[in-house]
Structure formats: C-alpha cells, structure tokens
Amino acid sequence: MSALRRELDAFERVQAWKALDGGSSYGAVARALGISRQAAHRRYRELAAATEPPPGAAPAPKLRVSPEARAAVQLAGEEAKELGALRLGSEHLLLGILRGGDVLAATALRAEGVTLEAARLAVAPTLVGEEPPPNGGITAYARKVFGEALRAAASEPGHVIGVADLLREALRDPRGGACQTLAALGVSVDGVRARLAG
Template identity: 75%
Template sequence: MDRPVDLSNRLVELLEHAVRASEPEVALHALSALRRELDAFERVQAWRALDAGSSYGAVARALGISRQAAHRRYRELAAATEPPNGASEPARLRVAPEARAAVQLAGEEAAALGAPRMGSEHLLLGILRAGDPIASAALRAGGITLENARMAAQPTLAGEEPPDDRASQVTVYARKVFTDALRAAAAEPGHVIGVTDLLKSALSDPSGGACRTLEALGVDVAALRASL
C-alpha cells in the first residue's frame, strides 16, 4: 500500500510543485489543486477549533468572515450530532474534525455536480478531499483519485426524497452516516467517529453511489472494505 499522505504533506508537495514547475500550465494545474486542498485544510482546522471550544466568533475572526457566516457554514452540520427530539440516540455523537469536514465537503461536491440529493458517492468524494491518512491511502492504493472518482460518479439507486433545503439535506444525511458509523463501532466505548468509519458506512450499501462508483473504476469493494 502507498504510504499515507495527509493534508499537510499534500499541501507542501503541491506548493513545491507549483513553485518549481517550468511550464506555466503545470504550475496553474498545481495551484488549482492547491486551492482545493487549502479549502479542505481550512475546514478541518475550523472544526478542530470548534471541537476544542472556540466560539463561532473566534473562528470567524480567524477566517476573516462574519460570525453569521461562520455560524451558517458550521452550525448546521454540528446539529447532525444532536439527535432529533424524542430519538433514542446518544445525547451527543463524538465526531472527529476530519469526519465533519468530509461530510461538509461532500455536500459541496453534491452541489457542484448538480445532484438533487446528497448520496454516498458524494461522501466518497468528500472523504478523498478530507485527506485522512488511512481512508485516503486505502482508496489511492486501489487507484482512486478525486478526479477519476468525480468522472465516474454513479448515483445512489434508492433513497428518501430530498428535503427542500439543501442545508437541512446535508444535516439529515450527516446524521444518518454518523449514527450508522456509531452503531457499527458500538462495541468500542467512547469511540470517536473518524473518516474511516464514514468510508465503511458509505460502502455498506451495494446499491449506493459509492459502491457503484468504485465498481465502475474496477475496484473490488469487498476487499477494500476488508482492508479498512
């Protein structure tokens, strides 16, 4: 398997590639990829700050945006760890910042692809962008990149009708994948849901877009899931 590559390593590699490129088009391509990686890195750091107790105002000041903008960007997804009224789920799910970022990026991928709802194919793309060493290494070992996964993205075959509001759509989907991941790890007290848990959840349904996308790329999904 390829060595794990986390977000910080990829940022350094892309910056060096852009600076050292002898051809302007190569440099521009590297800069475009760098912008995408910086966006994912920003999301992870913002979630780390919020999980550590920073206020939305503090995060907003650090990002140079308004508190309202920071609240809109992050509060909706944070609500996914709060069970609906009357639910029997735990009072609060413990979710790693990288996993939150992956779901948020998945929502952006769904919007960019014009999808009417967010599915596991978009979660797969969000996971690739979030840069988790274990999940990313497993996918890349199978020849999966963000670019080829985007081109091969297959829709989920079944699912609920999408809600009217895209933001609430992300929250509903996030709650589902988070709680599914928690149930799968129920034997581990205090388990923090990470990106690998989300990838396992995304690959749990053969009719889901993530499985169908990987199959379209010639990946043995069962073997991939077993390697996680």
C-alpha cells in the first residue's frame, strides 16, 4: 500500500510540475487538487522553477480514464451548477452517471428504481445551508472517490477507470452524498453494489 501511495504522490507531483511549468497558478493547482492555495504553494514551490520533473520522482503511472467516466464527471459538474451547489459532491456524480451513456452503472441504478428526476429531487434538500468550501469546487468526499478510483486502477496495470469504478467508490461511505441520496429514495446501496458486481 505504501508503494502505491508513493506512486500516486509522484503522479500528483509530476502533474503539478507540468501545470506550473505550463503557466498555471498555485490557485489553479490547488483547485484541481482540492487543497488551499497556501498548501499547494508549500508542497510545490520548489517545482515552479524546475525545468524537468522532480528529482527522484518515479514516472507518473499511466492511468487511463474511459470517455464515459470523463463524461459522467463533466455531467456531474453541470448537475451541481444547475442545482445551485457551491461544490461538486458524490451526489452530483450519481446524477452525472444517470445522465451518461454507461450501461453497467446506470442500469444498476435504474434496476433498483433510481431515476434521474427522483434523484435530483432527493439531492436538492441536501444543498440547503451549504457553505462554500475553503479549498475549491469539490467536496472532500468526492475528491476521495476520485482518488480511490485512481488507486484501484494503478494497482491493475492496463486498467481503464470506468463509470462503475466511480460509482463503487461513491457508494463506499454511507455518509457520502451519493449514499444519502439513495437512502432518501429508499434504495438499497447494497442492491446497487450487488448489481455492479454481477
């Protein structure tokens, strides 16, 4: 596990270096990573002047993301914006998956009785009184969902991160927005997980 953590840290450092080398600000790097600008500056200030990847950094693992997974994340962002959310959470990822064209994940949700319209109504009340996040436009849990999907993919050479990977991770914590949305609909998270596995 520690070797995988080092690979992911190296991947993140290389991506931060590329962004800074390409002219991105610390604020932009911070938003992409879901951390504060100050934290990004502390972690990566020595990279800003570097002309090549950080010394000793392992080559970034080749992580591939399916077009459907990319589309689900993009649609999740649209859903969050449409609902007036101040940040993107796993509940919006659930909506993006329902809108997207992935067969396995969307079918697993629909087979348990989840519709896009009902899920939107169940998500709306969770947005009341939401405070702006201090470090960007994504919830800590949603960032964890993406991180766990990357870790799982990095442990399987050649694995392409798909929508089902994102949904599995989004449903891991019962306190997360995706699980809370399904609970509000009276839908069994275990039932959805079983359909993803089958």
